[in-house]
Amino acid sequence: MSTHSTVVSRSQQLKAATHSTHDSLDKRVMAADIFASRDSFTRFLRVQYRFHRDIDALYSHHGLLALIPDLAERRRLARIALDLQDLGSGIPTGSTPAVDANIALPDALGWLYVAEGSNLGGAVLFKLARDRLQLHADFGARHLAAHADGAAQHWRSFTAALDAAPLAAAQEASVVEGARTAFQTVRSHVETELHADPVAVT
Numbered sequence: 001m002s003t004h005s006t007v008v009s010r011s012q013q014l015k016a017a018t019h020s021t022h023d024s025l026d027k028r029v030m031a032a033d034i035f036a037s038r039d040s041f042t043r044f045l046r047v048q049y050r051f052h053r054d055i056d057a058l059y060s061h062h063g064l065l066a067l068i069p070d071l072a073e074r075r076r077l078a079r080i081a082l083d084l085q086d087l088g089s090g091i092p093t094g095s096t097p098a099v100d101a102n103i104a105l106p107d108a109l110g111w112l113y114v115a116e117g118s119n120l121g122g123a124v125l126f127k128l129a130r131d132r133l134q135l136h137a138d139f140g141a142r143h144l145a146a147h148a149d150g151a152a153q154h155w156r157s158f159t160a161a162l163d164a165a166p167l168a169a170a171q172e173a174s175v176v177e178g179a180r181t182a183f184q185t186v187r188s189h190v191e192t193e194l195h196a197d198p199v200a201v202t
């Protein structure tokens with residue numbers, strides 16, 4: 001008789017726990033036809049800006065900095081702002097960011113998982129922006145450009161750190177909760193920015 005034990009990593013658990021939410025978000029974003037024109041893509045950039053403004057405090061979070069050595073260079077807010085500037089859009093007017101500096105580490109890891117995962121999936125979006133809108137790493141699609149190590153390797157180095165973070169068993173649910181809340185937040189920004197009717201994007 002043989003025994004099998006399957007160890008599911010934290011990142012795999014997060015993927016499974018948020019799979020249907022991601023799927024629905026992905027369909028919603030693509031249904032908005034964000035690659036139809038640069039104006040449409042600008043609305044997607046505004047979603048990204050709103051989300052990354054929400055999470056900006058994560059990139060100076062002491063607990064995360066101790067776990068993820070290259071955390072600061074994973075921050076994409078400034079690149080999204082440049083993409084918006086390239087395409088002639090202003091910055092979306094502000095609201096209080098959803099995340100503040102005191103966020104607990106397990107929740108912070110869940111939020112960061114969503115931001116980093118969107119960067120992995122962003123490789124697909126980068127190719128579409130390049131092929132359909134002639135945007136690139138120095139104009140309009142800076143924040144979607146792959147890391148010099150390659151998007152997959154950059155993702156693996158993040159999930160390795162995420163999976164190695166020492167947490168108590170009781171904290172695992174908070175990581176998932178952080179990721180779910182992050183996805184809900186992105187979704188709410190999508191509903192704000194990606195409506196069917198053309199709008200001014202100033």
Ligand code: HEM
Pocket residue numbers: 011014015022025026027029030113114115116117118119120121122124125183186
């Ligand atoms: C801005 C909203 C989005 C967020 C927050 C987001 C989030 C994520 C997350 C967390 C992952 C990692 C899943 C894992 O654990 O492996 C991921 C992967 C992925 N996403 Fe998204 N995503 C977004 C939009 C999209 C859109 C619009 C597409 C449309 C093509 C997309 C396509 C993908 C793909 C293809 C992957 C997997 C990449 C791979 O395994 O190589 N995502 N995304």
